[in-house]
Amino acid sequence: xxxxxxxxxxxxxGESKNGAADISTQQTNKAEWPLWEVFxxxxxxxxxxxxxxxxxxxxxxxxxNARDVYTRRMEGVSIWVVESKHIHASNPDEAEAxxxxxxxxxYRHPTFYDLPDEVKYM
Amino acid sequence: xxxxxxKIFQDKVDREIRIEPKDWMPEKYRQTLIRQIxxxxxSEIIGMLxxxxxxxxxxxxxxxxxxxxxxxxxxxxxxxxxxxxxTLGITRDxxxxxxxxxxxKYSSIFNYPTLSWADxxxxxxxxxxxxxxxxxxxxRTSFGxxxxxxxxxxxxxxFHQRQGFxxxxxxxKGTEAQRRMAQDAINRWWWPSLMMFGPKDDESPNTxxxxxxxxxxxxxxxxxxxxxxxxxxxxxxLGFTLPDKDLKWNEERGHYDFGEINxxxxxxxxxxxxxxxxxxxxxxxxxxxxxxxxxDAALAYANxxxxxxxxxx
Numbered sequence: 001x002x003x004x005x006x007x008x009x010x011x012x013x014g015e016s017k018n019g020a021a022d023i024s025t026q027q028t029n030k031a032e033w034p035l036w037e038v039f040x041x042x043x044x045x046x047x048x049x050x051x052x053x054x055x056x057x058x059x060x061x062x063x064x065n066a067r068d069v070y071t072r073r074m075e076g077v078s079i080w081v082v083e084s085k086h087i088h089a090s091n092p093d094e095a096e097a098x099x100x101x102x103x104x105x106x107y108r109h110p111t112f113y114d115l116p117d118e119v120k121y122m
Numbered sequence: 123x124x125x126x127x128x129k130i131f132q133d134k135v136d137r138e139i140r141i142e143p144k145d146w147m148p149e150k151y152r153q154t155l156i157r158q159i160x161x162x163x164x165s166e167i168i169g170m171l172x173x174x175x176x177x178x179x180x181x182x183x184x185x186x187x188x189x190x191x192x193x194x195x196x197x198x199x200x201x202x203x204x205x206x207x208x209t210l211g212i213t214r215d216x217x218x219x220x221x222x223x224x225x226x227k228y229s230s231i232f233n234y235p236t237l238s239w240a241d242x243x244x245x246x247x248x249x250x251x252x253x254x255x256x257x258x259x260x261x262r263t264s265f266g267x268x269x270x271x272x273x274x275x276x277x278x279x280x281f282h283q284r285q286g287f288x289x290x291x292x293x294x295k296g297t298e299a300q301r302r303m304a305q306d307a308i309n310r311w312w313w314p315s316l317m318m319f320g321p322k323d324d325e326s327p328n329t330x331x332x333x334x335x336x337x338x339x340x341x342x343x344x345x346x347x348x349x350x351x352x353x354x355x356x357x358x359x360l361g362f363t364l365p366d367k368d369l370k371w372n373e374e375r376g377h378y379d380f381g382e383i384n385x386x387x388x389x390x391x392x393x394x395x396x397x398x399x400x401x402x403x404x405x406x407x408x409x410x411x412x413x414x415x416x417x418d419a420a421l422a423y424a425n426x427x428x429x430x431x432x433x434x435x
């Protein structure tokens with residue numbers, strides 16, 4: 001299925017004029033610094049949360065870069081970095097099989113149970 | 123099968139469910155996004171150059187610190203966006219290569235020179251103002267990583283516009299020479315700022331497709347009109363004027379009418395014939411080439427350390 005887009009947007013002057021029309025998405029360059037995923041704890045007591053990624057030669061540099069890129073306005077008190085190739089993810093195509101079985105188990109939620117109004121603090 | 127995927131995809135977009143990198147998406151959607159996000163990222167990176175020009179000559183320590191912070195933000199914005207584009211399968215180095223070879227473009231506005239200090243004010247007010255106008259709706263764009271990057275960008279961008287307006291406001295209260303300098307800067311940047319929204323809306327049926335994908339939610343002309351309406355009022359606070367004799371409030375439309383944009387100039391600049399196209403790209407390429415040994419050395423050092431650690435274990 002192919003579409004022709006002629007709509008032109010901000011910062012996008014179209015394919016015919018000069019856009020990168022034939023974008024190849026093959027990995028070619030071995031000299032590129034590895035990609036790291038960055039997780040930030042915004043304040044003490046909260047979980048680290050994924051904020052984005054960056055390139056760095058090693059873990060120490062990744063943390064330094066993450067400080068500069070992702071915490072310029074006190075967004076964090078702690079940084080985790082992990083090389084992107086070490087992340088394993090569930091397959092979105094299997095989402096149905098993975099998560100649907102939880103749908104029909106409403107009894108796992110407290111609201112499933114009818115209790116008399118006299119019962120307090122429960 | 124492809125058709126089914128297409129339908130599921132469109133259904134998600136219609137229900138405002140964000141598309142994530144590992145989800146199935148039409149190839150054309152992927153390519154459109156790679157092009158748009160990378161051009162956006164390149165614009166942030168090249169955008170550091172015209173302002174970097176004034177860091178050493180900022181009129182006070184306060185202004186210097188602000189300008190440094192702003193330029194650093196722009197580097198950050200470029201990096202958020204590159205990282206969003208990379209989730210679509212293109213590498214950082216490929217994007218750089220497309221920029222350096224002229225295959226990918228950046229916003230034409232950065233091909234104009236920054237001649238006076240007042241230009242720093244006008245860039246903040248008009249150029250960042252136009253960018254914000256475009257970026258706020260992008261926070262709801264259908265591709266998750268792009269939308270998240272834009273939320274981050276928008277949070278930071280507001281300071282950029284306010285500091286710019288403040289520079290102009292201070293100049294507007296200054297000496298006659300300072301007022302002249304500010305008006306001159308507005309005169310030079312106004313039309314290129316309007317061009318930032320891109321060419322006029324194209325009435326082709328393909329427009330419907332891209333709106334349907336919710337990559338973008340407003341047309342170029344809609345956003346441009348909004349921008350003109352806002353600026354025509356803000357300029358009054360400064361006591362300056364916008365260089366357009368046709369600029370007039372239209373009661374019936376509820377908008378400002380404005381003059382014809384010089385599209386020939388726009389396409390000339392896009393095609394590489396603007397006042398600073400060569401200078402900008404040369405500066406970018408020089409930084410990339412002269413930094414090569416640093417990148418190689420850091421990688422060699424990291425590899426050596428990793429090997430040593432392995433040997434010790």
